[in-house]
Every structure is written in C-alpha cells, then in structure tokens.
Amino acid sequence: RHTEQRQIWLLVDLDSDTSVPVFQVCEWHSPEQLKKLLDLELRDRGEPESEILQRCRDAIRYSVKTSHPRFFNQLYAGMEPYSMVASFIAEAVKTNLYTYEVAPVFTLMEDAVLRKMIKVIGWEEGGDGIFNPGGSLSNIYAVNLARYRYCPDFKEVGMFSAPRLVILTSQECHYSISKGAALMGIGTKNVYTVPTDERGRMIPSALEEKIKLAKSEGAVPFMVNATAGTTVLGAFDPIDEIADICEKHNLWLHVDACWGGAAIMSKKHKHLLKGIHRVDSVAWNPHKMLMASLQCSAFLVRDKTSLLQRCHSARASYLFQQDKFYDVSYDTGDKSVQCSRKPDAFKFWLMWKALGSRELEQRVDRALAMARYLAEEIKKREGFRLVLEPEFANVCFWYLPPSLRNLPESPELWKKLHTVAPVVKQRMMKTGSMMTGYQPLGEKANFFRMVVISPQVSRQDLDFVLDEIHNLGKDL
Amino acid sequence: RHTEQRQIWLLVDLDSDTSVPVFQVCEWHSPEQLKKLLDLELRDRGEPESEILQRCRDAIRYSVKTSHPRFFNQLYAGMEPYSMVASFIAEAVKTNLYTYEVAPVFTLMEDAVLRKMIKVIGWEEGGDGIFNPGGSLSNIYAVNLARYRYCPDFKEVGMFSAPRLVILTSQECHYSISKGAALMGIGTKNVYTVPTDERGRMIPSALEEKIKLAKSEGAVPFMVNATAGTTVLGAFDPIDEIADICEKHNLWLHVDACWGGAAIMSKKHKHLLKGIHRVDSVAWNPHKMLMASLQCSAFLVRDKTSLLQRCHSARASYLFQQDKFYDVSYDTGDKSVQCSRKPDAFKFWLMWKALGSRELEQRVDRALAMARYLAEEIKKREGFRLVLEPEFANVCFWYLPPSLRNLPESPELWKKLHTVAPVVKQRMMKTGSMMTGYQPLGEKANFFRMVVISPQVSRQDLDFVLDEIHNLGKDL
Ligand SMILES: Cc1ncc(COP(=O)(O)O)c(C=O)c1O
Ligand SMILES: Cc1ncc(COP(=O)(O)O)c(C=O)c1O
Numbered sequence: 007r008h009t010e011q012r013q014i015w016l017l018v019d020l021d022s023d024t025s026v027p028v029f030q031v032c033e034w035h036s037p038e039q040l041k042k043l044l045d046l047e048l049r050d051r052g053e054p055e056s057e058i059l060q061r062c063r064d065a066i067r068y069s070v071k072t073s074h075p076r077f078f079n080q081l082y083a084g085m086e087p088y089s090m091v092a093s094f095i096a097e098a099v100k101t102n103l104y105t106y107e108v109a110p111v112f113t114l115m116e117d118a119v120l121r122k123m124i125k126v127i128g129w130e131e132g133g134d135g136i137f138n139p140g141g142s143l144s145n146i147y148a149v150n151l152a153r154y155r156y157c158p159d160f161k162e163v164g165m166f167s168a169p170r171l172v173i174l175t176s177q178e179c180h181y182s183i184s185k186g187a188a189l190m191g192i193g194t195k196n197v198y199t200v201p202t203d204e205r206g207r208m209i210p211s212a213l214e215e216k217i218k219l220a221k222s223e224g225a226v227p228f229m230v231n232a233t234a235g236t237t238v239l240g241a242f243d244p245i246d247e248i249a250d251i252c253e254k255h256n257l258w259l260h261v262d263a264c265w266g267g268a269a270i271m272s273k274k275h276k277h278l279l280k281g282i283h284r285v286d287s288v289a290w291n292p293h294k295m296l297m298a299s300l301q302c303s304a305f306l307v308r309d310k311t312s313l314l315q316r317c318h319s320a321r322a323s324y325l326f327q328q329d330k331f332y333d334v335s336y337d338t339g340d341k342s343v344q345c346s347r348k349p350d351a352f353k354f355w356l357m358w359k360a361l362g363s364r365e366l367e368q369r370v371d372r373a374l375a376m377a378r379y380l381a382e383e384i385k386k387r388e389g390f391r392l393v394l395e396p397e398f399a400n401v402c403f404w405y406l407p408p409s410l411r412n413l414p415e416s417p418e419l420w421k422k423l424h425t426v427a428p429v430v431k432q433r434m435m436k437t438g439s440m441m442t443g444y445q446p447l448g449e450k451a452n453f454f455r456m457v458v459i460s461p462q463v464s465r466q467d468l469d470f471v472l473d474e475i476h477n478l479g480k481d482l
Numbered sequence: 483r484h485t486e487q488r489q490i491w492l493l494v495d496l497d498s499d500t501s502v503p504v505f506q507v508c509e510w511h512s513p514e515q516l517k518k519l520l521d522l523e524l525r526d527r528g529e530p531e532s533e534i535l536q537r538c539r540d541a542i543r544y545s546v547k548t549s550h551p552r553f554f555n556q557l558y559a560g561m562e563p564y565s566m567v568a569s570f571i572a573e574a575v576k577t578n579l580y581t582y583e584v585a586p587v588f589t590l591m592e593d594a595v596l597r598k599m600i601k602v603i604g605w606e607e608g609g610d611g612i613f614n615p616g617g618s619l620s621n622i623y624a625v626n627l628a629r630y631r632y633c634p635d636f637k638e639v640g641m642f643s644a645p646r647l648v649i650l651t652s653q654e655c656h657y658s659i660s661k662g663a664a665l666m667g668i669g670t671k672n673v674y675t676v677p678t679d680e681r682g683r684m685i686p687s688a689l690e691e692k693i694k695l696a697k698s699e700g701a702v703p704f705m706v707n708a709t710a711g712t713t714v715l716g717a718f719d720p721i722d723e724i725a726d727i728c729e730k731h732n733l734w735l736h737v738d739a740c741w742g743g744a745a746i747m748s749k750k751h752k753h754l755l756k757g758i759h760r761v762d763s764v765a766w767n768p769h770k771m772l773m774a775s776l777q778c779s780a781f782l783v784r785d786k787t788s789l790l791q792r793c794h795s796a797r798a799s800y801l802f803q804q805d806k807f808y809d810v811s812y813d814t815g816d817k818s819v820q821c822s823r824k825p826d827a828f829k830f831w832l833m834w835k836a837l838g839s840r841e842l843e844q845r846v847d848r849a850l851a852m853a854r855y856l857a858e859e860i861k862k863r864e865g866f867r868l869v870l871e872p873e874f875a876n877v878c879f880w881y882l883p884p885s886l887r888n889l890p891e892s893p894e895l896w897k898k899l900h901t902v903a904p905v906v907k908q909r910m911m912k913t914g915s916m917m918t919g920y921q922p923l924g925e926k927a928n929f930f931r932m933v934v935i936s937p938q939v940s941r942q943d944l945d946f947v948l949d950e951i952h953n954l955g956k957d958l
Contacts (some may be wrong), residue, residue: 037582037586037589037809040587041590044590044591046593046831047594048594050838052835052840053835053836058836061832061835062567064587065832066575068586069585070584072587073575086542092542094570094573095538095542095635099542099549100558101548102776106513107546107911108546108917109545110508110544110546111510112541112545114520115520117522119524138821139615139616139824142819142821142822148667161664161670162669163671164646164669165641166645168642168648170640178748180821184796188794189622189626189665191641191667192667193641193642194796195640196639196640202500256776267920299573299820320657320664324713325921326918329904330907331907333512333825343619343665344615345617345618346558346616346618346775346777348614354542356541359528359534362526362527362528364527428807432806435583435807444803446799447800455800
C-alpha cells in the first residue's frame with residue numbers, strides 16, 4: 007500500500023544569510039556581474055543539497071523584491087498571502103486544468119469565480135469564460151471570438167479570401183492588441199487607432215469616423231477594443247457611448263479591463279466602467295490591482311451559446327472522450343487554445359473567500375485614495391508636475407531638477423527633461439531604495455508613472471518616493 | 483527602515499485530517515456532489531482563517547493526486563522536489579519576466595537553460611528561444627515564425643491578399659497544430675495531414691505527395707511539423723528524411739518534441755530524434771517526461787538573426803525603453819506575444835543543477851525500461867493485447883475480458899471491445915485505485931495508454947495496474 011508524501015514544506019529563511027541587505031528593493035548588478043555571482047552553467051554532474059540551498063538563497067537575494075512596499079515598477083506589487091498559499095497548493099498538487107476527471111476541484115472553483123465575476127460585471131443572463139496565462143492572451147481570445155462571430159468559416163478555411171478586417175482601439179491601448187493582430191493574421195496596420203482626449207480616453211466621434219473610414223476603404227471593421235484603465239495614464243474609455251456606436255454598426259465590443267477591472271468591486275469607483283454590462287467580452291486581471299498571485303487573468307464573454315468552445319475546440323479524442331461517465335460539459339479544456347493550463351482561478355477564489363468582496367472593495371478604495379494623496383503632494387512640491395489629474399490609480403508626473411525650474415517652456419526644456427527620468431531611474435536601481443517606471447508618451451517627454459497597489463504601502467512611503475526622486479535627481 | 487517578510491513558509495499536513503484515505507489516487511465525486519462538499523460561493527464577507535485552512539485541506543483532499551505512483555492519466559506525473567521548490571520560490575518572489583531590470587536572475591537563468599538545450603539539440607552555431615505557458619503555444623510560435631520567414635509583411639498587413647498557406651503534419655500530431663492554424667487565420671483545413679505508417683510515423687514519400695498536391699492546387703506549403711513522440715502512440719517521425727524534403731522545397735521544419743524531447747538526454751535513445759540538429763525550430767516540454775513543475779515549455783529556434791524578436795515585437799515604450807542604462811538585449815519580453823510571463827525556466831534550471839545531465843539521462847532510460855517491462859508483461863498475460871510494440875514510453879494496449887477472449891476477430895468483437903475501456907476507467911476512478919487514459923485512434927477501438935514517468939513507480943506498481951484492470955473489467 008502506498009502512502010503519499012505527507013508533508014509539503016518550504017522554509018526560506020533570509021536571516022540566515024546576514025549579508026542580505028533586507029531594506030533594498032533590489033541589489034543591482036549588470037548582467038555580466040550577475041552571471042559571475044550565479045554560477046549558471048548546467049553540468050553532467052549534479053550538486054549537493056547544501057549548494058542548491060545556497061543557489062536558492064542567491065536567486066532570492068538578487069531578485070527584485072516586488073512585494074517590497076517601495077516597488078512601484080509595474081502594474082502588480084505586494085504580496086497577498088492567501089493567494090500565495092493557493093499558488094503553493096496548486097504547485098504541490100500539480101494539476102492541469104483540461105478535464106473534470108483530472109481537475110475536479112479547480113474546475114468547479116474556476117466556474118464559481120467566473121460566475122461571480124460575470125455577476126459583478128452585471129451580465130444578468132450569465133455568460134462564459136476562462137482563465138488564461140495573462141491578459142494579452144485574454145485580449146487575443148476576444149479578437150478571435152469577435153472574428154469567429156463575424157465569420158465562423160475562417161476557423162476552417164482561414165482568411166485568404168476574406169475582406170480586410172479592421173480592429174478599432176484607442177491609441178493608448180495595450181500593445182497586446184497589435185501583437186494579437188499580428189499573430190492572428192490580421193496585421194498590425196489593420197488595427198486602427200482612435201485618437202484620445204486630453205485625459206487619454208477614446209473620443210467616440212473619432213471612433214465613428216474611423217469606422218466610416220475603414221468602410222469607405224472597402225475594409226470590414228468587426229470589433230472595437232475599449233480600454234478600462236490604460237497602462238500608462240489609467241484612462242477609462244467611455245464604454246456606454248462606445249457601446250451605442252458598436253450596436254449601431256453591429257461590432258463586437260471588447261473591454262480590456264486587465265488593469266482597471268478592479269474598480270468594479272468598488273461602489274465608489276465602478277462608475278468608471280459604466281456600460282460594461284452591455285459589452286460582448288471583458289479581459290480582467292486579478293493579478294494586477296487585486297493582488298492575486300501571478301498569473302491570474304480572466305477572459306469573460308456574454309455569449310451563452312458556447313461560442314467560446316465552438317471557436318476554440320479541436321475535439322481531441324484522447325482527452326475529450328464523449329463516452330465518459332460524467333457530464334462532459336465540465337471538461338473545459340476545449341474552450342482554450344492551450345492544452346496544459348494552470349488552475350489560476352484557485353488563487354483568486356481562495357483570497358476572495360478569505361477576504362470577502364468588501365475587503366476587496368476597501369483595497370481598491372484605498373489604492374485610489376493613495377493615488378489621490380500622492381497627486382496632492384506632487385501639486386504641493388516644487389519641481390514636481392502632474393502630467394494630468396489622475397482619475398484612477400496611475401499618477402504620472404515629471405520631476406524637474408532645480409537647474410530646469412526657471413527655464414521658459416520650450417522644446418529645449420522638454421528635451422532636457424526627457425533625459426532626467428532615465429538617470430534618476432538608473433540611480434534608484436543602483437541604490438536599491440525604490441523602483442518606479444518611466445516612459446515617454448506621444449509628444450510628452452519621459453515621465454514617471456506611480457501606481458500604488460499594496461495595502462502595505464503607507465503615506466510615508468509615498469513621501470519617501472518624492473523625497474528620494476528629488477535626492478537622486480537634484481544635481482541634474 | 484523597512485524589513486521585508488523574513489520567512490516564507492507553508493506546511494500542509496495531511497495527517498491531521500485522519501479521514502483522508504492517503505492510498506487513493508482520487509476520491510471521486512460527481513460535479514453535483516463535489517459542489518455540495520466545497521462551499522464554492524464567494525460572499526461579501528470573508529471567512530476566518532480556520533475555515534480557510536479547512537478549504538485548503540479540502541482542495542487538496544478532493545484533487546487528483548497526480549504525484550501518486552499510480553497516476554498515469556496524462557503525459558506528466560510524479561513530483562520532482564527541486565523543481566517544486568523552484569516553483570515555490572518563483573511564486574514567493576513574484577516575478578514577471580519581461581525586462582532584466584525586474585527579473586535579473588530569471589532572465590539569466592532562462593538564457594542559460596535555453597543555451598544548454600540548444601547545445602543538447604546540436605545546433606552548433608547556437609540559436610534563440612523562450613519559455614512559454616505550454617507546448618501548444620510553443621507550437622503556435624513555430625507556425626508564426628515560419629510564416630514570418632515566408633513573408634514578413636503579413637505581420638503588418640495581415641493575410642488578406644496572401645496565397646493560401648498550407649502546414650503539413652502527420653495525422654497523429656497534437657491538436658495544438660490545428661488550434662494554432664485556426665487562431666492564426668490559416669484555418670484547420672489548410673493543415674494537411676500526412677498519412678503515417680503502421681507505427682504512427684509520418685511517411686516521407688506521402689509528405690512529398692502532399693506538398694505536391696498543395697502546390698498543384700495553387701497553395702503555398704510553408705512549414706512541416708514533425709512530431710517527436712506523438713501523444714497517443716509515442717511515435718517519432720523520421721526527422722532526417724523529412725529534413726531532406728524540407729530543404730528541397732525550402733520549407734520551415736519544426737519538431738514538436740514536447741513529449742519526446744527528453745530522449746535527447748539519453749545516449750541510448752537519442753537516435754529517435756536523429757536529424758534534429760538540422761531543423762529550424764523545436765518545442766520541448768520539460769514538464770512532461772523530465773518532470774519539471776507545470777508549466778515548463780521551451781520554444782527553440784535555430785535562427786540567430788533575432789527572427790523571434792522581429793516576428794513578435796511591438797516595442798512598447800513603457801516597458802522596453804531604449805534609453806536604459808544596461809544592455810537592453812537582456813530585455814527578452816518582446817520575443818513573446820505575452821506581456822506578463824512566468825519564470826518557468828527556473829524550475830528546470832534548479833533541478834538540472836541539482837541532478838546533473840546524467841541523472842536526467844538515467845530517468846529517461848528508466849522510464850523507457852519500465853515501458854519495456856510493461857509491454858513484456860502484457861505479452862505474457864492472457865486477455866491483454868498490445869496495440870503496437872512501443873518504441874518510446876507509450877504502452878498502448880487492449881484489455882479483453884474473458885467473455886470476449888474466444889470470439890473470432892470481427893467488427894462485432896471490436897465494437898464490444900470499444901465499450902470496455904470506458905467502463906474500466908469509470909470503475910478505477912470510483913475506487914480511486916489508479917488512473918490511466920484511454921482513447922480510440924482512427925479505426926482502432928478504445929485502448930489504454932500507459933506512460934511511466936516518475937521514478938517512484940516500481941515494477942510492482944505496473945503489475946498492480948494489469949491486475950487491477952483485470953479485476954475491474956473481468957465481468958464485462
Ligand atoms: C491595459 C492592459 N491590458 C492588458 C495587459 C496585459 O496583461 P498581461 O501582462 O497579463 O498579459 C496589460 C499589462 O500591463 C495592461 O496594462
Ligand atoms: C506531442 C505533443 N505536443 C504538444 C503538446 C501540448 O503541450 P501543452 O499541454 O504543454 O500545451 C502535447 C500535450 O500533451 C503533446 O503530447
């Protein structure tokens with residue numbers, strides 16, 4: 007008789023290595039230096055456990071501490087302990103989610119989470135969905151479903167005799183839309199970008215013009231991607247007005263809410279997504295603002311006629327046998343373009359169960375309150391200038407070192423300012439005191455983007471951020 | 483001054499719940515029953531920790547024990563402890579792999595593992611690659627690169643004025659090829675399936691005929707997918723002969739070695755992949771036979787002119803700034819169609835470091851020796867019949883209950899035999915004594931497929947499997 011492994015445990019004790027400076031967000035080394043520090047070569051002979059343990063310590067030590075309260079470099083940060091426990095369990099039980107027989111628990115949990123998200127979105131008749139390895143794939147699924155609805159034959163015969171298809175999206179949308187268009191044979195040039203207003207939101211009248219333009223060229227617009235929470239500015243495209251246009255022109259409306267979807271959890275902020283109950287599909291990443299472990303991305307679709315499965319299925323007879331003894335509608339694998347698929351939904355299910363919708367709501371409210379605090383501080387401080395008033399969690403701003411503060415507004419000034427953020431970034435990485443991102447945008451010179459996600463971040467941390475940027479850049 | 487979380491620990495002690503029957507592979511419940519056992523609903527209020535702990539126990543209890551030595555249901559099984567530790571660390575440090583600045587350690591480790599895999603494959607001039615969430619995506623990358631090499635313009639303009647493109651693959655190939663063709667706008671009907679020989683291997687002359695057929699129809703064949711280790715039969719397409727044909731017709735040759743790639747590690751068995759040093763790209767899943775944690779799938783490409791990056795890049799300025807202070811060729815994110823991407827390579831790197839190539843080789847040799855043992859036992863036993871002599875780890879066989887043993891070979895017999903495996907499968911799931919897959923194949927009635935992967939599996943376990951199948955099915 008077999009007994010299975012009874013205890014699964016892992017203990018990584020950073021204290022035992024006293025040289026680790028635990029207050030740093032990162033310990034910067036160039037690729038060449040780091041290669042020397044980590045002996046990376048794989049050899050014929052293995053290494054003893056003591057050495058492997060040291061390699062684990064090194065991997066942790068030299069990795070960026072994304073859960074550190076001064077890590078603001080991406081649209082994820084902080085540690086949600088329940089979700090992390092769920093991810094450990096998922097790793098330990100080693101489950102692939104294609105059939106109910108091999109993943110009974112996680113199949114049902116995924117179903118429960120999807121239903122709940124659909125309810126929160128407000129699709130009263132229900133819907134369908136699936137978790138994917140990342141929001142980029144969720145957006146790609148949306149394009150595929152929209153295309154399939156437009157013409158199911160493409161699945162079999164391809165697009166070789168199709169009219170030129172056009173996707174419409176704002177110029178501020180995430181790059182996954184054009185990566186997806188390239189992958190799917192639609193082409194990046196057939197992603198028509200719609201101008202945005204001064205706050206980064208798609209201009210509905212401009213959308214309508216672009217639709218007309220495409221039609222006048224003999225092309226076929228088939229879907230609109232609206233972004234709820236753009237990557238850089240945190241802008242929300244006006245879904246309701248866009249939905250009107252999509253209805254009129256019979257276009258699939260997808261909302262990329264990978265970043266901003268969390269706002270739906272908040273009574274105070276859900277107005278940002280007004281109209282979302284009308285759309286055809288939504289991509290929403292709980293691994294961003296809601297802090298589920300990486301990765302956790304849901305694709306949701308309002309269709310209830312198994313469009314998702316019809317679009318993606320291949321009916322492999324070695325996996326999706328129809329002569330099984332249970333209800334095979336629980337075998338969800340054929341809704342996916344993947345075969346192996348991780349039970350990411352569990353990571354969200356467990357934390358939701360532990361925290362309740364209310365605590366999730368409070369986290370969102372807190373993140374947005376912190377953004378507001380940071381924006382007000384920026385307005386008070388000399389040398390800091392907001393790129394725009396934040397309406398969500400993204401706080402975008404320039405830092406002007408004293409040498410630039412009294413220069414007149416001129417292309418000269420902006421050219422100089424453009425070089426400030428990269429140097430400040432370099433210095434912050436080398437001291438390891440904090441991490442935040444910067445980027446140019448259109449005509450705008452390089453600016454910093456701060457997003458506060460983790461409840462471990464305090465107002466003092468935000469004060470520190472502004473002090474530190476000044477300290478690092480004041481001589482420039 | 484901040485101190486980071488110092489201890490990361492998880493202890494799941496199954497002993498504390500004495501009702502768990504630890505010898506079962508699974509504890510079967512129908513979806514309806516299981517929904518009642520797991521209170522799945524997500525509510526406004528969270529739950530106390532003690533309840534959450536119970537939910538974790540339940541999630542483990544009702545999950546299939548894929549690391550159990552009698553789990554043979556998929557092409558993965560067993561637990562590789564080093565890889566599991568790596569996956570825990572990766573979850574805990576919560577890293578996304580797009581830029582060196584945010585993932586210094588894992589970027590270099592991915593690079594080291596890819597280089598080593600490329601070396602093992604035998605691409606003497608080197609190559610390029612990336613880890614993906616699953617072999618299906620790795621295969622899709624191959625199709626995309628092949629298409630991009632054929633005509634880079636498609637990336638921008640799509641395929642609307644392209645000639646009809648054709649992919650060639652064997653009829654036994656994995657379904658991800660046709661899922662990919664559908665997603666990519668090529669269409670499932672433009673995947674031409676090449677007949678296989680009696681052992682499930684692509685027939686090179688038939689490949690050449692299909693290429694000619696496509697050309698005669700005015701279509702453009704642009705790639706061949708050869709499978710090294712087919713999903714069901716474990717067949718290896720003859721790469722060398724196929725490479726000759728691809729050279730002659732200037733076709734991209736991809737090898738789907740997701741399952742059979744492990745054989746390269748073995749001096750004794752690498753002949754199965756003879757010719758692989760000549761191909762353009764390879765998909766290889768260390769999460770299958772080599773037992774890396776889920777998921778771990780490498781896509782490897784022989785090109786050294788950054789085809790991978792050119793094909794997939796979108797040059798997002800918020801992530802891949804060109805004014806960074808380090809060598810941005812270490813920012814690998816733009817080689818991917820994903821944005822967030824997990825550091826899956828680490829899970830393979832750490833186990834390879836700990837075990838060495840030699841131990842990996844021994845595991846492959848052992849898995850194939852066990853398959854041989856099982857095949858010989860099947861030949862000895864009454865009522866068991868091999869579908870074919872295994873040349874790899876897949877052992878495919880029918881079980882004939884006594885009532886069918888003396889019937890003459892006839893369609894009648896096969897029709898009855900077809901119903902046996904599903905019933906035996908149902909019974910094994912309900913007792914929880916073991917799990918193995920079954921499927922029909924072409925004209926062949928439902929048969930069992932056994933693959934032995936984990937070194938924890940003994941010959942006694944295999945004897946048990948045959949005894950148990952007989953016990954479960956003898957009355958049929
Ligand atoms: C608006 C938006 N959509 C989609 C994505 C892609 O999500 P993922 O990184 O999970 O692929 C991002 C990533 O930052 C995003 O900001
Ligand atoms: C031959 C072959 N290729 C590709 C795959 C797909 O790999 P994944 O499940 O990681 O997507 C499989 C899965 O079993 C396979 O057997």
